[in-house]
Amino acid sequence: MQKSKPFLSYTQQMDKLxxxxxxxxxxxxxxxxxxxxxxxFALISxxxxxxxxxxxxxxxxxxxxxxxxxxxxxxENLRGLSLKYLLQIEQAMRSMLSYYFTEKHGxxxxxxxxxxxxxxxxxxxxxxxxxxxxxxxxxxxxTDYPYINHHRNKHKNVPLWVLAKVLTFGNISKLYQFFTQDxxxxxxxxxxxxxxxxxxxxxxxxxxxxNVCAHNDRLFSFTTKDDIPDTVIHAKLGIAKKGSxxxxxxNDLFSLVIAFRYLLEKEEFILFKRMLNKEIVNFISKTTHxxxxxxxxxxxxxxxxxxxxxxxx
Numbered sequence: 001m002q003k004s005k006p007f008l009s010y011t012q013q014m015d016k017l018x019x020x021x022x023x024x025x026x027x028x029x030x031x032x033x034x035x036x037x038x039x040x041f042a043l044i045s046x047x048x049x050x051x052x053x054x055x056x057x058x059x060x061x062x063x064x065x066x067x068x069x070x071x072x073x074x075x076e077n078l079r080g081l082s083l084k085y086l087l088q089i090e091q092a093m094r095s096m097l098s099y100y101f102t103e104k105h106g107x108x109x110x111x112x113x114x115x116x117x118x119x120x121x122x123x124x125x126x127x128x129x130x131x132x133x134x135x136x137x138x139x140x141x142x143t144d145y146p147y148i149n150h151h152r153n154k155h156k157n158v159p160l161w162v163l164a165k166v167l168t169f170g171n172i173s174k175l176y177q178f179f180t181q182d183x184x185x186x187x188x189x190x191x192x193x194x195x196x197x198x199x200x201x202x203x204x205x206x207x208x209x210x211n212v213c214a215h216n217d218r219l220f221s222f223t224t225k226d227d228i229p230d231t232v233i234h235a236k237l238g239i240a241k242k243g244s245x246x247x248x249x250x251n252d253l254f255s256l257v258i259a260f261r262y263l264l265e266k267e268e269f270i271l272f273k274r275m276l277n278k279e280i281v282n283f284i285s286k287t288t289h290x291x292x293x294x295x296x297x298x299x300x301x302x303x304x305x306x307x308x309x310x311x312x313x
Contacts, residue, residue: 013040017065022058025065034069046218047071050290050298060289067287074283075220081279082256083213085272086169086206089263093172093187093203098161100186101179107159109139118178128178134171138163169210173203193313194262198229202259209256221298224251233258236311239302252300261308270309277306 008016010032017023025031034043050071051063105111113136118128139158142149145166151158167175176184177200184196191199208224211217227250239246249255257276261269284292296303 008040010035017044020058022056022061023063023065023068027065031065034065038072043068043072047075049221050294063289067289070283070286071220071290074279075218077279078253078276079213079216079219081272081275082209082219085260085264085268086210086213088268089206089260090169090172090210092190092263093176094164094167095161096187096190097172097175097179098159098164100183102160104183107157107161109158109160109163112160112163113139117180119180124178127174131171131174131178134167135163138166169203170207173200173207176200176203191263193232201227201229202263205251205255206259206263209253220253220295221300222253223300224255227251228255228259231258231262232313233261233308233311237302237304237307248300248302254300254302254305257301257305257308262313266309273306273309 013035014025014028014031018025047068048059051059051068053060101112101117105117111117113132115125115128115132118124120128138148139152143166147162148158148166151162164172176187179187181196184199188194188196188199194202204226205224205228208226209219209222212219212222230246230250234246234249237249239248241247249258257273260272264272280292280295284290284295293303296305
């Protein structure tokens with residue numbers, strides 16, 4: 001069994017970075033403060049790749065500690081920006097799912113707790129049972145949410161529009177997948193050029209990115225096992241293919257940007273894109289060892305990504 005890496009003090013961590021890894025640390029007090037707040041693993045292990053000489057496994061000459069921190073801060077800002085708009089989509093889905101389901105089945109909680117009101121096909125049965133278990137626990141037991149407790153105790157009924165407030169993005173994504181076809185169609189029609197099957201794909205991918213943002217994981221180079229659908233945006237931007245698969249914008253950060261293009265109001269998307277571009281340009285001004293094109297490649301962005309809002313969807 002391979003031995004785990006030994007404990008290193010902050011001084012030893014800095015010594016290792018300077019002497020073994022060729023990193024320039026001009027202010028050791030600043031570096032120690034950052035390492036205390038972020039940890040060596042989160043900062044160095046998470047953001048070193050683009051600064052490394054892959055042959056020597058050391059940092060490129062003259063790479064500074066501050067440059068690695070700048071990449072971390074870029075990612076931190078991207079998480080905050082992305083989460084803001086993910087939450088907008090999450091809230092819209094909560095609202096529409098509860099509205100269209102209640103419109104058809106009524107507002108009694110037994111309706112959304114009954115498997116008969118969902119796509120209860122054999123291949124979905126176990127996963128649906130798990131989700132209904134979550135809904136049942138929230139509806140029937142005391143919670144930390146006073147509005148749920150109020151409806152349960154006073155009215156003996158927790159409508160779906162109340163319960164939906166506390167569902168995770170993952171719960172919401174699965175709820176949509178299990179809805180019957182007619183309700184899924186009604187929801188998807190609220191989005192331009194998105195059908196119910198494509199919306200399922202988008203929600204699966206958005207759930208993964210939502211979790212990355214919420215858990216403070218590395219976002220800029222994150223990829224998922226799920227894909228968003230092929231879109232007119234992929235074609236209009238001329239994104240290259242490897243076989244039949246687009247090389248950018250399917251399961252990387254640019255796939256999230258494309259999803260936003262389809263699922264956000266146009267004005268909101270323009271604002272998002274403007275702030276995203278500002279963050280990228282600001283980071284590039286702080287580093288001499290990562291080019292604009294290198295960063296875009298790592299993020300899964302085509303060079304002409306800013307044209308995404310120029311094309312009609």
